[in-house]
Amino acid sequence: MDGRRRDELSAKPGASSTVRRLLGWKAIGQFLGCTERTARRWETDRALPVHRVPGGSRSSVWASADELTRWLNSLPDAVQADIRSEAQADAQLQSPEGAVAADGAVNPALDSPSDSLAKPSTPAAPANTVAARSRVRLLALSICVLLILVGAFLWFRSSASRRSADVGAAAASAYDDDPRAREEYRNARFELATRSSASLAAAKISFEDLTRRYPDRAAGWTGLADTNLLAREFGSTSDAEAYTAAAHAARTAIGLDPKSADAWLDIGFVSYWFDGDTEAALKAFQTGLQLNPDLARGWLWYGNALAATRRFDEGLQALAHARTLDPESRAIIADESWALFLAGRRDLGLATMERFVRIDPQFLSWHVYLQRCYLVLGRDADFLREALATAALRGNADAAARLALAAEKYRSGGRAAMLDQLTADAIEAWEAGHGSAVVIAEYRAQAKDRDGMIQWLRVAAVQHDTYLVGMLAAPEFTDYWDDPDVTQLATLKN
Numbered sequence: 001m002d003g004r005r006r007d008e009l010s011a012k013p014g015a016s017s018t019v020r021r022l023l024g025w026k027a028i029g030q031f032l033g034c035t036e037r038t039a040r041r042w043e044t045d046r047a048l049p050v051h052r053v054p055g056g057s058r059s060s061v062w063a064s065a066d067e068l069t070r071w072l073n074s075l076p077d078a079v080q081a082d083i084r085s086e087a088q089a090d091a092q093l094q095s096p097e098g099a100v101a102a103d104g105a106v107n108p109a110l111d112s113p114s115d116s117l118a119k120p121s122t123p124a125a126p127a128n129t130v131a132a133r134s135r136v137r138l139l140a141l142s143i144c145v146l147l148i149l150v151g152a153f154l155w156f157r158s159s160a161s162r163r164s165a166d167v168g169a170a171a172a173s174a175y176d177d178d179p180r181a182r183e184e185y186r187n188a189r190f191e192l193a194t195r196s197s198a199s200l201a202a203a204k205i206s207f208e209d210l211t212r213r214y215p216d217r218a219a220g221w222t223g224l225a226d227t228n229l230l231a232r233e234f235g236s237t238s239d240a241e242a243y244t245a246a247a248h249a250a251r252t253a254i255g256l257d258p259k260s261a262d263a264w265l266d267i268g269f270v271s272y273w274f275d276g277d278t279e280a281a282l283k284a285f286q287t288g289l290q291l292n293p294d295l296a297r298g299w300l301w302y303g304n305a306l307a308a309t310r311r312f313d314e315g316l317q318a319l320a321h322a323r324t325l326d327p328e329s330r331a332i333i334a335d336e337s338w339a340l341f342l343a344g345r346r347d348l349g350l351a352t353m354e355r356f357v358r359i360d361p362q363f364l365s366w367h368v369y370l371q372r373c374y375l376v377l378g379r380d381a382d383f384l385r386e387a388l389a390t391a392a393l394r395g396n397a398d399a400a401a402r403l404a405l406a407a408e409k410y411r412s413g414g415r416a417a418m419l420d421q422l423t424a425d426a427i428e429a430w431e432a433g434h435g436s437a438v439v440i441a442e443y444r445a446q447a448k449d450r451d452g453m454i455q456w457l458r459v460a461a462v463q464h465d466t467y468l469v470g471m472l473a474a475p476e477f478t479d480y481w482d483d484p485d486v487t488q489l490a491t492l493k494n
Contacts, residue, residue, distance in 0.1 A: 021064060021065075022064075022065060023062050024062070025040060025061060028063045028068070031065060032068065033087040033090075034086065034090045042083075045258050046075075046083075047071075047250065047254045047263075047264070048071060049067045049068065049071050050062070050063045051064075051275065052279050074252050075255035174217045174218070181210060184209065184210060185210060185219065187206065188202075191203035191206070192226055195230055195331070196234065197394065200227055200231045200234060203223070203227045207223040210223070211249075217256065218260045221249045221250070221252045221253035221256065222250065222253045222263050222266065224245075224249040225246040225247075225262075228246040228249065229266065229269055229270075234394075235394075236394065236395070239274065243274035246266055246269070247274075249266070250263045250264075250267050250270065251263075251267070259291055260291075261288040261289070261291035261295055262288070263288075264284050264285075264288035264291065265284070265285060265289075265295065265301055267284045268280075268284030268285035268288060268301060269281070272305045272308075272469060272470075273470075274466050276468060282306075285301060285302040285305065289302065296322045296326035296332065297322075298322075299318045299319070299321045299322035299325065300322040300329075300332050302318045303315045303316070303319035303321075303322060303335070303339065304335055304339070307319075307343070309472075310472060312342065312473075315339050316339055316340070316343060319339055330356070330360060334353070334365035334369060335365070337349045337350075337352040337369065340352070341373055342473050342475060346373075346377075350373055350377075353369055353373070357370060361389075362393070367386045370382070370386040371383050371387045371390060372475065374386060375446060375476070378415070380410055384406065384410065391403060406422050406425070419443050419446055423444060426439050436465055437456045437459040437465050437467075438457070438460045438468055438471060440456040441456035441457045442474070444456060445477050445480060453480070454485055454489070457486065457490075458489060460489070468489070468490055472486075472487065
């Protein structure tokens with residue numbers, strides 16, 4: 001999954017709006033009523049939404065006051081109370097009267113006097129008193145050794161049962177105390193894994209029900225975040241709606257359980273493909289994988305992000321590891337094949353996709369990736385076939401009608417006429433508010449129309465189009481990867 005849908009009629013670019021920006025950690029901390037250090041920690045521990053200035057240093061950050069307010073309000077009441085307590089503790093620590101310095105070190109002025117100062121001497125104890133004390137110490141030492149031996153024996157004797165309990169806990173769900181909720185959760189996870197429009201709609205209903213009944217359990221919130229992310233690719237949910245809902249659910253989960261690996265992965269996905277914040281996204285992916293290194297989905301998303309930044313070797317290694325963890329996953333095979341195509345190993349990537357689309361023609365990703373491959377390779381008839389298959393699987397009759405018109409133009413005027421028609425359709429969709437300027441630029445790039453491509457990329461940069469992220473690895477722009485104007489525009493997402 002490369003985080004984008006190729007149906008240009010159903011993707012919505014990020015809207016341009018006026019926001020109150022807080023520049024730097026100091027301003028962010030002041031807004032939240034905490035220190036810079038605590039604000040930085042909240043980014044790591046609680047998914048505080050901050051953005052980084054492209055090309056700036058690690059500390060060159062900004063935040064939207066509205067986003068910070070929504071982040072705080074989305075957290076459960078108990079977590080909000082904890083955050084307020086941390087902020088109040090910060091104020092005390094920063095106070096000159098505080099007993100602890102701001103960096104956490106004990107205030108030297110309040111330390112005890114040095115032990116080197118002269119102290120009154122005490123009389124020496126009598127010899128018989130010393131001997132009595134020695135016997136007591138020996139007896140105490142013997143008792144300690146005996147207790148250690150008994151404890152070690154009991155520990156080894158119970159180790160097998162503890163390991164069994166650990167295995168059982170790993171297989172348990174968050175709803176084992178409620179059989180009905182447990183069944184609903186398991187069914188929703190299965191529906192999520194099938195990745196069809198109907199199954200995702202059913203999963204969303206179930207996860208929303210679980211979050212209403214058990215708002216204090218992270219599992220339902222992470223399931224809801226996952227569902228929203230997949231609904232924009234395999235369903236008909238717009239990017240803005242899906243990403244916003246997923247971010248809210250994931251941050252709520254982290255507020256309830258800062259060690260939720262699933263939630264950190266969801267934050268990474270939103271940060272990369274919607275916010276365009278590569279550094280924050282990779283950090284969130286790494287956090288999630290540190291918390292649970294056996295999550296195939298985490299390695300999949302991490303590998304996709306690396307490949308989209310043209311770190312192809314690292315991305316392919318991560319995707320290969322994901323496939324090792326879950327060798328039966330169609331999504332991993334599809335995304336690995338696509339990454340191979342991006343990395344220049346086009347024959348291998350294409351052959352894998354073509355093999356599996358014959359075996360499993362109902363899986364959307366094969367068609368999504370194949371249509372992009374065929375367009376880049378100039379196999380226009382194959383491109384139109386796969387694009388129509390994509391529209392049919394998504395149930396998008398409007399897109400199918402537009403593609404039928406593009407096919408007529410291809411038959412009458414060849415590739416140039418087809419690309420002009422696709423461009424016109426994409427512009428119409430963009431003007432209606434549910435298209436992408438980057439998709440228009442891709443068609444102009446394929447038509448060898450550099451001026452038209454640059455024009456629409458500039459529009460995309462002004463609108464903070466979500467599709468700008470990863471475009472430097474997009475094969476549609478291969479001929480322009482080293483073009484300085486393209487490179488500059490691709491870094492203006494934030």
